[in-house]
Amino acid sequence: MAIDFVLNGKPVSVKAPGETRLLWVLREELKLTGTRFGCGVGMCGACMVHIDGDRMFSCLMPVSEAAGRKVTTIEGLSPGRLNALQRAWLAESVPQCGYCQSGQLMSAAALLAANPHPTRQQIVDHMSANICRCGTYVRIVRAIERAAKET
Amino acid sequence: MLTMTRRQFMVGAAGLTFTVLARPLLAFGIDAKKINAWAAVAPDGTVYIVNPAVEMGQGSMTAIPRIIADEMDADWDRVVIVPAAADDKIYGNPGFRNMMYTAGSATVTGYWDSARTFGAQVRRVMMANAARILDAPITELSTQPGTVVHAASGRKLGYGDIAKVAELPAEAPQIKPEELKKPSEYRYIGKDVMRVELPSKVDGSAQYSIDVQLPGMLYGAVLRGPVEGAMAASIDDAAARAVPGVVRVVRMPVGVGVLAETPWAAFRGKDALKVRWDRSARGYGHDSEKALAVYSAAARDLSRPGKPWDTAGDAAAAMLKAAKIYEAEYACDYTYHAQMEPLNSVAAVAPSGDSCEIWCGTQSQTMAVAAVAKALDIPVDKVKLNLMLLGGGFGRRGHRDEEFIVDSVLLSKEAKRPVKVLWTREDDVRNGRFRPLSVHFLRAGVDADGRIVAWQHRVACDEITAFQDPLRYKGGGEKDFLAMAGSELRTYDIPNRLSEQLPQVTGMRTSSLRGIGFGPNKFATEAFLDEVAALHGVDPVDLRLQLLRNTPRGQAAVREVVQMSDFRRPREGRGLGFAFIDYSGTMVAAVAEVSVDKDRGEVRVHDFWCALDCGIAVHPDNVVAQTESSIVYGLGLALTERITFKDGAVQQKNFYDYVVPRMRDIPELHIKLLPTPNRPTGVGQMATPVVAPAISSAVAAATRVRVRHTPFTTDRVKQALA
Numbered sequence: 102m103a104i105d106f107v108l109n110g111k112p113v114s115v116k117a118p119g120e121t122r123l124l125w126v127l128r129e130e131l132k133l134t135g136t137r138f139g140c141g142v143g144m145c146g147a148c149m150v151h152i153d154g155d156r157m158f159s160c161l162m163p164v165s166e167a168a169g170r171k172v173t174t175i176e177g178l179s180p181g182r183l184n185a186l187q188r189a190w191l192a193e194s195v196p197q198c199g200y201c202q203s204g205q206l207m208s209a210a211a212l213l214a215a216n217p218h219p220t221r222q223q224i225v226d227h228m229s230a231n232i233c234r235c236g237t238y239v240r241i242v243r244a245i246e247r248a249a250k251e252t
Numbered sequence: 253m254l255t256m257t258r259r260q261f262m263v264g265a266a267g268l269t270f271t272v273l274a275r276p277l278l279a280f281g282i283d284a285k286k287i288n289a290w291a292a293v294a295p296d297g298t299v300y301i302v303n304p305a306v307e308m309g310q311g312s313m314t315a316i317p318r319i320i321a322d323e324m325d326a327d328w329d330r331v332v333i334v335p336a337a338a339d340d341k342i343y344g345n346p347g348f349r350n351m352m353y354t355a356g357s358a359t360v361t362g363y364w365d366s367a368r369t370f371g372a373q374v375r376r377v378m379m380a381n382a383a384r385i386l387d388a389p390i391t392e393l394s395t396q397p398g399t400v401v402h403a404a405s406g407r408k409l410g411y412g413d414i415a416k417v418a419e420l421p422a423e424a425p426q427i428k429p430e431e432l433k434k435p436s437e438y439r440y441i442g443k444d445v446m447r448v449e450l451p452s453k454v455d456g457s458a459q460y461s462i463d464v465q466l467p468g469m470l471y472g473a474v475l476r477g478p479v480e481g482a483m484a485a486s487i488d489d490a491a492a493r494a495v496p497g498v499v500r501v502v503r504m505p506v507g508v509g510v511l512a513e514t515p516w517a518a519f520r521g522k523d524a525l526k527v528r529w530d531r532s533a534r535g536y537g538h539d540s541e542k543a544l545a546v547y548s549a550a551a552r553d554l555s556r557p558g559k560p561w562d563t564a565g566d567a568a569a570a571m572l573k574a575a576k577i578y579e580a581e582y583a584c585d586y587t588y589h590a591q592m593e594p595l596n597s598v599a600a601v602a603p604s605g606d607s608c609e610i611w612c613g614t615q616s617q618t619m620a621v622a623a624v625a626k627a628l629d630i631p632v633d634k635v636k637l638n639l640m641l642l643g644g645g646f647g648r649r650g651h652r653d654e655e656f657i658v659d660s661v662l663l664s665k666e667a668k669r670p671v672k673v674l675w676t677r678e679d680d681v682r683n684g685r686f687r688p689l690s691v692h693f694l695r696a697g698v699d700a701d702g703r704i705v706a707w708q709h710r711v712a713c714d715e716i717t718a719f720q721d722p723l724r725y726k727g728g729g730e731k732d733f734l735a736m737a738g739s740e741l742r743t744y745d746i747p748n749r750l751s752e753q754l755p756q757v758t759g760m761r762t763s764s765l766r767g768i769g770f771g772p773n774k775f776a777t778e779a780f781l782d783e784v785a786a787l788h789g790v791d792p793v794d795l796r797l798q799l800l801r802n803t804p805r806g807q808a809a810v811r812e813v814v815q816m817s818d819f820r821r822p823r824e825g826r827g828l829g830f831a832f833i834d835y836s837g838t839m840v841a842a843v844a845e846v847s848v849d850k851d852r853g854e855v856r857v858h859d860f861w862c863a864l865d866c867g868i869a870v871h872p873d874n875v876v877a878q879t880e881s882s883i884v885y886g887l888g889l890a891l892t893e894r895i896t897f898k899d900g901a902v903q904q905k906n907f908y909d910y911v912v913p914r915m916r917d918i919p920e921l922h923i924k925l926l927p928t929p930n931r932p933t934g935v936g937q938m939a940t941p942v943v944a945p946a947i948s949s950a951v952a953a954a955t956r957v958r959v960r961h962t963p964f965t966t967d968r969v970k971q972a973l974a
Contacts, residue, residue, distance in 0.1 A: 118496065121516045129471075129515060134463035135456015137643070139592050140677040144907035147592060175456035187454040191446060194873060197309030197881060199453030200460060200592040200643030229916040232907065234592045234644050235309050236884025238915040240877070 106167045108133075109177025119165030124148045126164045127174060135175035135203045139232070146231030149204035150174050156211035156230075175203035178210060186210055189248040197235035205231050209245050218249050289342045290370040291320060293378070297398060297412030299326040304336040304343040304363065306354040306615055307449060308591075308642035308649075309881075310936045311874040314447045315360050316367055319870060322440040323371030323433060326411070327398030333448055338617035338637050349724075353616040355650050355764065357836070357934025360870055364932055365429070372427040380425075381418045382409045397439065435868065435929050442927075444873040449641065461640040464598045464611040464672065470499060471515045472663040472673040473522035476507035476683050478901035479535030480761045484508055488526035495521045502666045506655075509663050515674055534759030535900035540586060540689055543758065543897075547712035548581060550754040551693035558710055558752030561731070562740030565748030570706035574697025577706075578784050582692040582776035583961040586895035588904070589765055590912050593643020594680040599624075599660035600670035607634040608664075612657045613642035615650035623654035624661050646885075647764035648685065652721045655683075677906050684902060685763035686895050688714035688735060689756075692776035696784050697748075704784070704799070707746045709739050709777060712754040716762040716769075734763075738770030738941060741777065743806055743834040744799040760897065766885050767940035770835055775890075775962060778831040778945030783958060792949065793819065796832050805865050806834055808926060809841040812863035816922055817843035826858065827954025831945040837933035839865040839926075842883075844919075844946035848954050853970035855891060855951055855959075857919040862939055864923065867930035878935045879923050886943025888913045892963050 105114045108131065117126050122141075127133045127150070136159055139147030143158040150159045151173035179187060186209055196202045205228070212219055212227045219227070224245050233241070292300040301320050305312035317333050320326075336343040336352065344350035347362020375395060382400035383390040386407055394401050400409045435442070452458040477483065487508055489501040497517025502509040508525055512518035550556065571577060598611040608628055614620040617637055625632040642649060660673035675683065690713035697706030716734035717725040725732070732753055739751035751773075765771070781799075785792040793814055800806040810832055814820075819828055825847055832841045845859040860883055869875045892911040896903045904910045944962050952958045957972050 117514070118516070121514070125514065125516050128463075129465070132465065133456070134459075134465075137460075137592075138462065138594065138674075140907050142677070142906050142908065145592065145677075178455075183454065190454045191450055194447065194450065194877060196450055196453035197311075197877065198592065198642060198644045199309065199449070199458050202453050203456045206454065225915050229914040232592070232912055232914060234590055234646075234885075234912060236881040236913065236918075237877070238884065238913075238918045239880055239921055241915070 104164055104168050106169060107171045109173055109180070115164065117164050120163045122160050123150070123162040123164045123167050123172070124159040127159060133174050133176050137200055137203055139201065139204070144232070145201070146204040146208055147201045149207040149231065151207060151211060154211070154214065156208050175207060178206065185248040185251045186213065186244070189244040189251070192247060193240045193244040195237050195240040195244050197237055201231060201233045205233060205241055209241070213245070213249060213252070217252060219245070290367070291324060291374045293374070293411045293415040295412050295416045297327070297330050297410050299324070299331050299398070299411065300334050301326070301331055302334050302336045302343070304345070304352060305359045306613070306617070306639060306642055306645070308354070308615070308645035310878060311447050311871060312354060312359040313449055314445065315870045315874070316363055318440045318445065319360070319364065319367040320371040322438055323368040324374045325395035325397055325439070328440060328445070330398055335639055336617070338621045340618045351616065352618045353650060354645070355615050355647060357936035357938060360932050361934055368432050369427050372432055373424045376425040376427065377418065377420065378411055378414050381414045384419070385409060385414065385417065441870050442868065442872065444871065447874065458641055460593055460643045461598055461612045462593055462596045462643070462674065464640065466598065466600060466670040469598070469670040469672055470511045470513065470667050471518040472660060472671045473510045473512070473518035474504065474507045474659050474673060474675070474679070475522050475525050475527060477529045477533065478682070479533045480759060481506065481533040481535070482529040484527050485530040486528045491524035491526070492521040495524055499667070501525070502663060504659070504662055509659070511663060511667050511671065518674065519676060533900070538758050538760060538897050538900045540897040543689055543756070544583060544691065547689065547691035547756055550756070551581065551691045551710045551712040556754070558754045559732070560750065560752050561736040562742070562749060562751040567706050567708050567748045567750035570748035571695065571697040571708065574706050575700045576698045578696045578698070578787055580694050580780050580783055581960065582694065582779065584690045584772040584775060585962060586686040586689050586897070587765060587889055587893045588681060588684045588686055588895050588910055589644070589646040589648040589763070590910060591644025591646055591648055594677050595648070595656040595675045596673055597657040597660035598670065598672045599657070599664040601628065601661060601664040603668045605665055606630055608661060609636040609638065610657060610661065611638040611640055613640050613649060614654060614657065615642070615645050619650065619652055620654050620657055623652070623658055627658045627661050628665065646766045647768070651685065651763065652723055681904055681906065681910060682902050684895065685720070685761040687765035687771065688716060688760070688762045690772045692772065694776055694780045696780070698784070698788060702788055702790060704746050705748060707741065707749040709751040709773070710754060711736060711739055711751065711773065712756055713772070714758050714760050714762045715755045716764065719762050720764060734768045736769050736773070738768070738773035738835070739777070743803045745801050746799065759900065766882070766937045770833065770941040771889060771944070774831070774833045774941040775944040775948070778833065778942070779948040779958070779960065782829070782945070782949040782952065786952070792830050796830070800832070803834070805928060806832065806839045809839040809863045809865050812924060812926060813841040813843050813861050816863060816924060817845070817859070817861040819843055827950040827952070829946045829949030829951070829953055831942045831949065833942050835934065835938040835941065837867070838935065838938040840938050840942050842939065842942040842946045844943070844950040846947060846950040846954055848951055848969065850955070850973050853966035853968070853973070855947065855964050855969060857887065857947060859922065860919045860943070861922045862924070862942070863926055864935070864939065865926040865928055866933045866935050866938070867928055868932045869925055869927060870932055872925060875925055875935045876923050879939045880921050882937050882939035883921060883943055884913050884918060886940040887917065889940070890944035890947050890962055890964060892965065894963050894965070
């Protein structure tokens with residue numbers, strides 16, 4: 102059965118069993134590997150994408166539920182040029198191994214979209230959905246605050 | 253010893269900036285004896301520099317080329333970084349048994365001399381050629397980045413222009429140590445720069461092995477037995493084969509593999525397998541809760557000598573003469589690496605079976621190639637390695653058998669197609685290799701003047717090195733370095749010492765894990781020293797300064813962190829704890845400030861101060877980043893992380909029952925580097941072991957109760973306070 106949705110601004114149609122998690126369709130069928138597999142149970146956030154602008158664990162979401170919706174991945178966050186968050190991520194040298202950082206950025210982008218000038222506590226509450234095993238947390242906070250200042 | 257050929261200089265033409273190549277340049281693989289295998293200059297001025305290490309977030313991919321580029325006086329903007337071919341003889345780490353093995357925080361320190369020498373050779377050859385071309389004495393020449401300058405005539409020659417017509421000596425020039433740059437002359441060392449692979453890590457384009465896709469590739473999932481070595485006694489794969497997308501089920505030497513058209517089908521197929529495991533494997537029956545009592549008894553039984561690790565003077569005799577003996581027992585649970593990228597690997601075995609290409613994230617290029625060659629019974633030069641970025645390592649990816657890579661190779665051989673083997677997080681935990689369970693029995697003998705004159709540390713724990721790397725274990729006098737490191741107290745002025753291991757043979761899978769033996773051993777020794785200080789009525793900082801009387805750099809770190817944290821100032825409702833370690837020459841002093849919720853048993857770390865002296869900091873901001881990372885990692889090991897076993901099987905499954913630190917758990921971090929002109933030492937894990945003892949002592953300061961068993965779970969804290 103074909104499932105149609107809008108991916109990073111462009112319509113796509115995929116054929117996959119409906120219960121297949123969106124993550125695996127994005128990565129292996131649509132070749133957008135920036136969205137990463139970390140736990141498969143919505144505990145780490147490495148797979149974070151935006152669905153109609155809200156962040157969502159793509160490892161939990163059956164691809165059938167994406168039908169008719171707008172899906173944004175790290176590749177579609179700011180195509181062609183880095184946005185303020187990504188620039189702030191570089192300015193603060195946030196990534197270490199980098200594996201979780203797509204998900205961190207997607208979480209942070211969703212936060213700033215809803216709340217352009219979050220408090221420190223709001224950042225911490227929101228970002229605690231994402232795990233970074235390299236422990237880059239203090240730099241993530243700084244980068245979000247830097248990006249918030251710029252916009 | 254090493255020379256460059258003209259051909260070497262002709263390599264490449266693209267004027268790329270900050271390219272990181274995915275594969276070794278062909279020219280870097282040939283006849284290593286005659287070539288400086290580390291750097292090449294192209295006619296367009298591009299400079300190729302080899303990176304011998306793997307990149308798992310620690311920054312070596314930038315640091316080693318920076319060191320070479322500095323001594324070469326290369327223009328950093330014209331550098332292209334090239335991965336080293338898998339060859340220990342050329343690229344092995346002189347500071348790590350000449351192995352290509354990115355571990356032990358040993359990369360910068362291990363390659364420090366050779367990297368600078370190789371860079372200096374290139375500069376010398378550039379200058380010799382410029383002297384000939386400009387017809388000027390070499391003594392009148394100097395270099396600026398990418399350029400040789402003849403100041404007297406105002407003429408300049410770019411490295412690329414020199415490369416076009418360079419004549420190369422038969423032997424690379426000898427560089428004497430005193431001819432290397434002095435620290436005041438460094439251009440890049442000691443200066444911050446963006447890590448070269450960072451841009452790819454903010455737009456999703458970074459490539460880990462899990463991201464590799466090949467035409468015709470199948471997906472593999474592997475069900476392994478609950479304990480190491482368990483074999484499938486019977487396999488019912490009817491339901492697995494019925495899963496749409498499953499191609500076939502493969503019995504493997506250890507475990508059962510499912511090949512499928514998609515990852516989702518492979519996982520569902522694996523979940524549908526019904527396998528009965530034979531119970532002859534050693535690990536069955538192991539119960540980590542019950543084992544604690546066994547380990548404790550072994551550690552406390554002084555009539556039973558252990559395997560000595562560190563000895564000085566005569567600890568037993570000195571103990572007998574001591575005015576007072578203090579004793580305490582500490583314990584650490586099994587812990588798991590939890591690197592964010594679950595283990596995976598891609599392999600394409602030739603249908604003939606006589607060659608193979610792999611894409612993987614390993615901590616040792618040469619171990620990976622050797623393990624694959626062994627599994628296929630082919631020569632190592634028939635294995636082509638594509639080293640990918642690592643989504644975390646922490647010691648998990650450097651085992652001699654490289655089992656997760658071999659999984660993909662065996663399945664590809666069966667399928668005669670490329671295969672990507674994916675472990676789920678549950679597989680990664682279930683098949684985990686853990687920092688062992690350990691019980692530490694410590695004794696300190698103090699003389700009438702209050703000086704510690706005798707020290708004994710008995711460590712009962714599962715063996716690590718024998719399991720992780722049997723070759724190294726046998727070749728290294730059967731010393732369990734990975735478990736016992738850090739139990740030696742060479743920096744402390746204690747004349748009579750004995751640390752010894754009581755190895756517990758359990759059949760559990762064990763591993764180096766960030767901080768290796770320093771983690772458990774420094775927790776025990778530093779927390780115990782804090783106890784001894786309190787019982788003896790001595791200030792814990794003064795005690796350390798006394799013990800460090802022969803180590804001025806250690807004293808400086810201690811004094812710095814005391815000042816940073818305002819350690820002497822009491823805080824209402826808070827406790828401060830201090831700890832110091834010398835980790836392979838890196839001096840780390842730390843203070844934790846905590847509060848304890850006595851009803852909930854919750855330890856909250858509010859602030860953490862750390863002063864660190866690693867000698868010359870090649871990339872200072874990255875040293876700070878690694879220290880932040882080490883502290884956060886240590887926080888999890890201290891407070892929440894634990895693996896338990898029942899009947900030999902791991903009880904935890906995923907991040908819901910193996911709890912790692914999140915942003916909400918992180919204290920304010922205050923880190924200060926103490927720059928000293930000493931040889932650089934490690935930074936990738938040095939602060940991890942200092943965290944647990946600092947917190948334990950802070951809890952003691954806040955509550956007058958000592959927690960002696962990591963992690964300090966709420967149950968344990970409540971029990972200790974009751």
